[in-house]
Amino acid sequence: MAKVIVVTSGKGGVGKTTTSAAFAAGLALRGHKTVVIDFDVGLRNLDLVMGCERRVVFDFINVINGDANLNQALIKDKRNDNLFIFPTSQTRDKDALKREGVERVLEELKKTFDYIICDSPAGIEHGAITALYFADSAVIVTNPEVSSVRDSDRIIGILSSRSRRAERNEPPVDIHLLLTRYDPDRVVKGEMLTVEDVREILSIPLLGVIPESESVLRASNTGTPVVFDADSPAGRAYVDAVARFLGEQREMRFVKPEKRGFFRVLFGRA
């Protein structure tokens, strides 16, 4: 049975699109047929992060409006045959996300895909609500700082009261926490919240901790989901998070400061 996963946060700039790209690529690498949809109408970014911006012809809104069919709009990833990207429109706005149209598109995608990742826009308005409405699972992307945690808490509340599962009294959306941009050194200095602080406030299961890493910025700018960079800590942390999402047990990594050798201390962080 196909699963709809929303990647959401309330707050902007915490890493939703990076996570959507990495998570989709991670599921595809595990052999699951996966599509990632950009719900951020008017602020199209997912295609850049996935490195397919030059191949966009039709988009999500065209398909919702019936101006194009799915096969015309879906972009197949060049690195993995299981991975598809569904870009959004840069010229329209969130009002173009008609709930019935979105439902029809999702139902059609469910016939061919195992996982449908919805990359939510920031905020708690129409765009974000539409992105989470049909979700079976949710990945809450949170940074270890108080404003991000509070916005995550708000969006969890909305998921458990305004999603379709909540409205129909079905089993609730399965909600996971993904802590991103985590810097163990700054946590030790007390400049960032600890993993435990965030878990205690949000009280949802922790899927993973993604360390703040230069590889994430590099990945975004080169259009390569960070999981394809198997050497980077962030890439490995996403691979672990995907494995946990699929029900595997993995030890949490990258939550403690690295022990550095003499040369690393001398020459700064690698």
Added chain:
Amino acid sequence: MAINLVQGALFTVMVVRAGMLADPSFEHELARQIELSPRFFRAAPVVLDLRRAGGFESAEEFADARDVLHRFTLVLVGVQNATPAQIEAAAAAGLASFAPTAAQPTRVRPEAAPPAQPRARLITAPVRSGTQIYARGTDLVVTAAVSPGAELIADGNIHVYNVLRGRALAGASGDVGARIFCSRLEAELISIAGRYLVSDQLPADQRGFPVQVALVDDQLTLTRI
């Protein structure tokens, strides 16, 4: 010292249309309804609606109506939609004249009666930021965590058997006897009957502990539980 001799209050009063009294099945129907909720009807006040009703221009007619209703433990207290002549006759029979208003319900269903003692409202899921919960006319009991940015409001007491990080406003309708109880106080704001303390004003030695909050001499007073 000035004393308020006259104070206003709002009441729910049943209205019986005058035409219904003449209906032969009226008594039977009324008896049936009273049987369904006898407590609601016991000694309940009734207003007689004279809209488009002929007659009722003598005190005797009102006395008869009063006797009929009295047999069902109802007390006729006045009339509405009466002509000047009817008002005069009603006054002679000791009945008040109520001004009809559009908002006034012409029929009150017995199931609208509030239960005598509403049960406390119980919340077992985490109360997330941005959520507002109001326990109208009763206590609020929360067994999960209350996040910052969440708001608990109760006309009665508030109990939080977990950490309270949001706002809690007890005695919201002015009950100065209401209290707030929580297993861990980290609230943004606590208030009882309109007196409040924000997070900054909470005593540092109470923060993070199980605490109860009460109004003592009009002061919010915190004590460890």
